Amino acid sequence: MTKKDLLQGYIIAPNPDGVNLTKTVEGLDHFGNTVVSQVIEEKPLTIYLNSQEIVTAMTIGDYPEYLAVGFLTNQGMLDNSNPVKSVDFDEDLSVVIVRTETETSFEEKLKKKTRTSGCAVGTVFGDMMEGLEGLRLPSSNCKVSWLYNLSNEINQTPSLYLAAGAIHGTVICKEHTPLVYMEDVGRHNAVDKVAGWMASNDIDGSDKILYTTGRLTSEMVIKTAQMGIPILVSRSGFTAWGVEIADKVGMTLIGRMRGRRFTCLAGFNRLIWDMNGAGCDEK
């Protein structure tokens, strides 16, 4: 496929040539020769909800509005009953302010943060599992051929990962087509940016597939469930708690997706085996 073909289905694709996303640094290679290296930018972005400072995230800095809205949505600080009025990004101050129609209940959540939490895998306020009790993700189907196509296309798409490494990607897909591909230093930021895009454009998760380069930890599974997406795919591996939560909410969890190999550890019922003997021998 040509680069143009690869980018055709995307609503948002990575921008490896984006200004200020990478920086050129001079160093030495293993021979002691001078090399010029492209490295990922990482800078603080402070997120406000109305007049309350909520968090400072380390991010590459693209799509700050989506990151802010997605972070607050995934933390349960925004919902339909209290719509977002405006999102303002101040580049000089590295601040995003999300304003809602009325005040929110985040004060109580912040109190809980001080008392108990600050999960070492990203920052999680309040009870991590909040809002997941009784949640069952909608039924949907997923052809194995879609998985192969997604993995293949995503891996070939020009990205900061291919240009500089040291970055995670999250892609929201429909059937065999990747739609929005976000990258960031932390995998939680990449997925929050996708969540922000969904919330800002009223996108329904029930017929989508989420692909991530990061591991399938409890945090990733919880965020995906909160986004209403029933299928989560990763090129990386699993944690036991991630599998347990996926089981509980009825999510299809696919990991170690490389070439034409993968392992599915939860939600087998959604898979449609449309590739006869599609395994590694055809790689």
Place this chain on the structure above:
Amino acid sequence: MTKKDLLQGYIIAPNPDGVNLTKTVEGLDHFGNTVVSQVIEEKPLTIYLNSQEIVTAMTIGDYPEYLAVGFLTNQGMLDNSNPVKSVDFDEDLSVVIVRTETETSFEEKLKKKTRTSGCAVGTVFGDMMEGLEGLRLPSSNCKVSWLYNLSNEINQTPSLYLAAGAIHGTVICKEHTPLVYMEDVGRHNAVDKVAGWMASNDIDGSDKILYTTGRLTSEMVIKTAQMGIPILVSRSGFTAWGVEIADKVGMTLIGRMRGRRFTCLAGFNRLIWDMNGAGCDEK
């Protein structure tokens, strides 16, 4: 090298057969055949400093005492002027309590956490750069042959990474010998466990090398600087802020270390080129 040879230099090596560190889960492979998969455990551990609850970390669960002492040390909540009196782990409650001779100043730091922070890359209280102003890491040397030997030995050492994937490793080394190799779901936990081992055994960082499987982000560079270790090596890549901080504190920063290739982006002066033409051609 045999497994026994590989483990000879270690004071603490990974324990891939450790009880409760992995779990066996049944799933499907890409052919739809049943597979049995080993996945990493991930469970909450709550750290107390005296009577104050500080943080809940997601961890594989080994060395909880080192994790607690290392986390608190790297957050600047423990220092020599206020020695640790006892460290108690309650397995049933998943709680570690670190007790010091006298009360500490952490209350003020906790206040700052509420107000500003909770960095998205792990949990960081107060000012991330605190204690780094004016810090210059001690001079030391590092032979390129040591780097090749370390990378080779660490990659071959039996580990949870080799057994189940989805885990990060951090290894503290002296010259060409790996000493303590910790693994955890988050790379910050693995490095905190090494820091806890150092603090608990009065280990000096100035003649050591730290190897990590994770990316060289600002957080990793800051933690390594706080541990007084002047050389940080990773098989993964860099962020621009990581390189900047390494430059500021005089740290040697080596990334993308694979086979006999690497890139050094800061602190070139420590490297001794004892391998003539030692690059990728001898791989």
